[in-house]
Amino acid sequence: xxxxxxxxxxxxxxxxxxxxxxxxxxxLELASGIFSPKSGVHTLVDSDGAPYLAYCDMDTDSGGxxxxxxxxxxxxxxxxxxxxxxxxxxQQGNSPYSPDGDNSWANMNTxxxxxxxxxxxxxxxxxxxxxxxxxxxxxxxxxxxxxxxxNSAYLxxxxxxxxxxxxxxxxxxxxxxxxxxxxxxxYSGPGDNGPSVPVVxxxxxxxxxxxxxxxxxxxxxxxxxxxxxxxxxxSQEGAFAxxxxxxxxxxxxxxxxxxxxxxxxxxxxxxMATSGYGTGTGWSVDKQMIETTFLLFYR
Amino acid sequence: xxxxxxxxxxxxxxxxxxxxxxxxxxxLELASGIFSPKSGVHTLVDSDGAPYLAYCDMDTDSGGxxxxxxxxxxxxxxxxxxxxxxxxxxQQGNSPYSPDGDNSWANMNTxxxxxxxxxxxxxxxxxxxxxxxxxxxxxxxxxxxxxxxxNSAYLxxxxxxxxxxxxxxxxxxxxxxxxxxxxxxxYSGPGDNGPSVPVVxxxxxxxxxxxxxxxxxxxxxxxxxxxxxxxxxxSQEGAFAxxxxxxxxxxxxxxxxxxxxxxxxxxxxxxMATSGYGTGTGWSVDKQMIETTFLLFYR
Amino acid sequence: xxxxxxxxxxxxxxxxxxxxxxxxxxxLELASGIFSPKSGVHTLVDSDGAPYLAYCDMDTDSGGxxxxxxxxxxxxxxxxxxxxxxxxxxQQGNSPYSPDGDNSWANMNTxxxxxxxxxxxxxxxxxxxxxxxxxxxxxxxxxxxxxxxxNSAYLxxxxxxxxxxxxxxxxxxxxxxxxxxxxxxxYSGPGDNGPSVPVVxxxxxxxxxxxxxxxxxxxxxxxxxxxxxxxxxxSQEGAFAxxxxxxxxxxxxxxxxxxxxxxxxxxxxxxMATSGYGTGTGWSVDKQMIETTFLLFYR
Numbered sequence: 001x002x003x004x005x006x007x008x009x010x011x012x013x014x015x016x017x018x019x020x021x022x023x024x025x026x027x028l029e030l031a032s033g034i035f036s037p038k039s040g041v042h043t044l045v046d047s048d049g050a051p052y053l054a055y056c057d058m059d060t061d062s063g064g065x066x067x068x069x070x071x072x073x074x075x076x077x078x079x080x081x082x083x084x085x086x087x088x089x090x091q092q093g094n095s096p097y098s099p100d101g102d103n104s105w106a107n108m109n110t111x112x113x114x115x116x117x118x119x120x121x122x123x124x125x126x127x128x129x130x131x132x133x134x135x136x137x138x139x140x141x142x143x144x145x146x147x148x149x150x151n152s153a154y155l156x157x158x159x160x161x162x163x164x165x166x167x168x169x170x171x172x173x174x175x176x177x178x179x180x181x182x183x184x185x186x187y188s189g190p191g192d193n194g195p196s197v198p199v200v201x202x203x204x205x206x207x208x209x210x211x212x213x214x215x216x217x218x219x220x221x222x223x224x225x226x227x228x229x230x231x232x233x234x235s236q237e238g239a240f241a242x243x244x245x246x247x248x249x250x251x252x253x254x255x256x257x258x259x260x261x262x263x264x265x266x267x268x269x270x271x272m273a274t275s276g277y278g279t280g281t282g283w284s285v286d287k288q289m290i291e292t293t294f295l296l297f298y299r
Numbered sequence: 300x301x302x303x304x305x306x307x308x309x310x311x312x313x314x315x316x317x318x319x320x321x322x323x324x325x326x327l328e329l330a331s332g333i334f335s336p337k338s339g340v341h342t343l344v345d346s347d348g349a350p351y352l353a354y355c356d357m358d359t360d361s362g363g364x365x366x367x368x369x370x371x372x373x374x375x376x377x378x379x380x381x382x383x384x385x386x387x388x389x390q391q392g393n394s395p396y397s398p399d400g401d402n403s404w405a406n407m408n409t410x411x412x413x414x415x416x417x418x419x420x421x422x423x424x425x426x427x428x429x430x431x432x433x434x435x436x437x438x439x440x441x442x443x444x445x446x447x448x449x450n451s452a453y454l455x456x457x458x459x460x461x462x463x464x465x466x467x468x469x470x471x472x473x474x475x476x477x478x479x480x481x482x483x484x485x486y487s488g489p490g491d492n493g494p495s496v497p498v499v500x501x502x503x504x505x506x507x508x509x510x511x512x513x514x515x516x517x518x519x520x521x522x523x524x525x526x527x528x529x530x531x532x533x534s535q536e537g538a539f540a541x542x543x544x545x546x547x548x549x550x551x552x553x554x555x556x557x558x559x560x561x562x563x564x565x566x567x568x569x570x571m572a573t574s575g576y577g578t579g580t581g582w583s584v585d586k587q588m589i590e591t592t593f594l595l596f597y598r
Numbered sequence: 599x600x601x602x603x604x605x606x607x608x609x610x611x612x613x614x615x616x617x618x619x620x621x622x623x624x625x626l627e628l629a630s631g632i633f634s635p636k637s638g639v640h641t642l643v644d645s646d647g648a649p650y651l652a653y654c655d656m657d658t659d660s661g662g663x664x665x666x667x668x669x670x671x672x673x674x675x676x677x678x679x680x681x682x683x684x685x686x687x688x689q690q691g692n693s694p695y696s697p698d699g700d701n702s703w704a705n706m707n708t709x710x711x712x713x714x715x716x717x718x719x720x721x722x723x724x725x726x727x728x729x730x731x732x733x734x735x736x737x738x739x740x741x742x743x744x745x746x747x748x749n750s751a752y753l754x755x756x757x758x759x760x761x762x763x764x765x766x767x768x769x770x771x772x773x774x775x776x777x778x779x780x781x782x783x784x785y786s787g788p789g790d791n792g793p794s795v796p797v798v799x800x801x802x803x804x805x806x807x808x809x810x811x812x813x814x815x816x817x818x819x820x821x822x823x824x825x826x827x828x829x830x831x832x833s834q835e836g837a838f839a840x841x842x843x844x845x846x847x848x849x850x851x852x853x854x855x856x857x858x859x860x861x862x863x864x865x866x867x868x869x870m871a872t873s874g875y876g877t878g879t880g881w882s883v884d885k886q887m888i889e890t891t892f893l894l895f896y897r
Binding site for chain 1: 339340352373374376377378379382383384411412413414415417418419442444445446
């Protein structure tokens with residue numbers, strides 16, 4: 001009799017645990033709990049009490065990484081410069097009237113769906129809600145199913161110095177881009193770029209980063225960094241949100257809403273195809289890189 | 300022993316309560332329950348059994364107000380008239396071929412996310428599912444985080460006469476705009492406007508409403524009302540869904556899909572910037588009002 | 599005393615059941631469980647563990663049908679050919695630069711909301727995640743509320759030969775369109791169309807299918823089938839994803855991103871209005887069919 005009561009009590013407590021275990025605000029908090037779950041999709045709850053789904057990587061460097069965004073290029077051709085499907089740059093056309101485009105790097109909109117993150121752009125509330133220290137990036141081939149993301153990532157790298165701590169009580173990309181907005185026409189000198197933060201590699205090397213860029217671009221690259229808010233120099237007026245794995249302004253993702261140099265540089269990935277789509281010649285990255293989705297994680 | 304059994308029984312009953320408390324179809328039902336929750340994000344369940352997140356205001360006039368929509372202007376410049384990001388007017392361009400535009404005021408689509416409601420347009424299933432009596436409007440500065448909405452609202456007003464009861468078994472904006480569609484070319488005389496309903500103020504006064512409008516507009520305003528389906532007179536063909544705080548057709552939000560007078564009046568807020576963006580001169584509202592998101596609540 | 603313990607045990611077990619009953623990956627699995635639920639909205643969990651809402655039809659032929667998509671036309675006029683609101687064809691304009699358009703038939707993006715499925719396009723993770731055998735289609739008038747879908751469907755038909763089994767371990771539309779992509783310029787001969795699969799009718803007859811098409815089209819139709827990936831012949835370059843109820847290329851839904859014959863054939867439903875909107879003359883379908891949302895179910 002006593003045993004039955006204890007058993008029922010355990011069941012009841014376990015159902016509460018089951019209900020409440022996932023009610024954490026980041027994968028790092030989940031990893032710190034008594035039932036640390038495996039990598040995969042989990043329910044997080046933001047600071048307003050709103051639940052949302054997120055993918056957690058619970059393996060890299062002891063885990064605790066929350067996927068908060070993916071950058072995916074849907075159309076990089078003549079009819080695709082800052083059009084529908086470019087929320088990380090502008091969906092209003094290359095235009096001086098919308099210099100900050102959709103402003104998704106520095107606002108609180110959300111879009112997409114975690115299981116579709118390599119088929120479409122994705123941004124969840126964690127992007128602006130989680131207090132992060134570091135950023136991890138996985139370039140993954142477009143259309144890779146969630147269960148294969150880690151194995152398919154041909155590079156995996158992350159910052160390791162908690163640089164987000166410099167951006168307020170809630171340090172993250174949202175607060176960083178409030179300081180360094182991705183907007184056209186703000187260049188006044190070489191010092192106006194945002195920070196470039198060194199990375200450590202979990203998959204691949206600095207040489208692997210460089211090989212995807214065209215020969216004309218390579219001399220300008222310093223691999224082993226993530227560059228934030230890279231500006232086109234002089235009078236070209238463009239700004240780019242993030243250079244994956246490299247320093248400096250060439251071949252970055254997430255343009256501002258206007259670049260006076262050429263409409264062909266307006267778009268989520270547009271500047272990466274300056275010398276043709278996936279050619280790997282001149283200024284263009286190779287086919288593998290242009291058909292990549294960049295997965296962004298916080299910890 | 301007996302006590303343990305009772306304790307377990309209580310725990311079990313409480314877990315059911317916990318699970319079921321939120322299963323209400325509106326914040327008003329939540330407020331009427333035995334565990335009336337505080338203002339914030341809660342899970343509602345529509346009449347088809349589909350759960351969704353909504354913000355509840357549980358304070359104003361004893362609470363029970365459900366946020367069902369937000370109207371946000373993303374781009375009001377030359378490249379922004381009835382383009383992407385204008386679901387409350389048209390995303391098809393100012394065009395006589397789509398006189399009702401996206402038709403969001405009178406259909407069952409949904410968009411956006413409750414925690415992003417001041418960064419992007421938002422419409423949840425409550426818009427067409429909840430049986431409402433009154434409407435409350437909070438103008439809140441763009442990009443205000445959810446926890447600051449109430450404090451940041453520079454006006455707060457609401458109807459108090461259950462005017463929605465006149466629009467069928469399920470009275471709400473959806474049923475009202477079935478009777479008064481926001482479509483171009485329906486003007487045949489001054490009596491064709493929709494209803495204008497008086498409001499009471501919880502924050503601000505009728506004078507505070509007027510001061511945000513340009514001097515050319517002010518003589519045409521009657522503050523202290525919400526006007527529904529305001530029509531451009533004579534041959535201009537435009538219709539506007541909602542005039543926040545005022546009677547008559549000037550400076551309303553949510554245009555129809557076409558106005559023959561000028562494409563510059565097509566858009567979620569477009570007519571409010573007729574004499575320039577945020578100038579507060581001529582026909583234009585001031586900067587505070589043009590950079591506002593209107594939060595719409597039912598009770 | 600003993601009875602109380604048993605009662606508490608039952609309550610606890612029931613709360614687990616309540617929590618876990620819905621954790622199935624398709625409506626067919628739900629129908630096979632010990633608590634087979636009724637038709638309506640249920641929570642499914644995809645193979646990555648991500649929950650999502652879906653509508654289940656639990657009646658037709660013993661039930662187990664999962665709604666995975668709806669095809670809805672928002673604007674079929676001069677300003678609506680392959681524009682915003684056409685995710686089942688292209689939102690990039692009729693353009694040779696995006697021959698596969700948005701590629702939604704063969705990718706893992708998602709959009710819309712189950713309760714809005716007759717007001718807007720809809721695609722949930724079941725589209726690419728469920729291992730299906732057969733496809734069912736219900737044409738339902740636009741704006742029909744969920745609870746009336748079945749009664750309002752003026753036709754209801756389904757395949758009955760488990761044809762999806764031929765498309766890999768996880769047979770479904772996603773895997774079928776990987777084999778037969780909906781892309782412009784792939785026609786090399788009449789054999790290049792995708793499969794046409796016979797259907798059985800639960801509502802209506804083959805004659806009822808035909809009567810909605812214009813007289814010019816009718817001689818080309820073979821009713822009683824679903825045709826997949828129908829190609830425009832010779833040099834016209836268009837492809838269409840799905841012909842509802844008929845064989846052959848005329849009056850199908852979901853165009854590729856480009857048709858060189860005419861931009862007026864680019865769009866979710868565009869080719870159905872070749873001789874005017876809803877005229878039922880020449881090449882055009884009648885008003886009932888053009889104002890229909892097609893609901894697609896797997897089992």
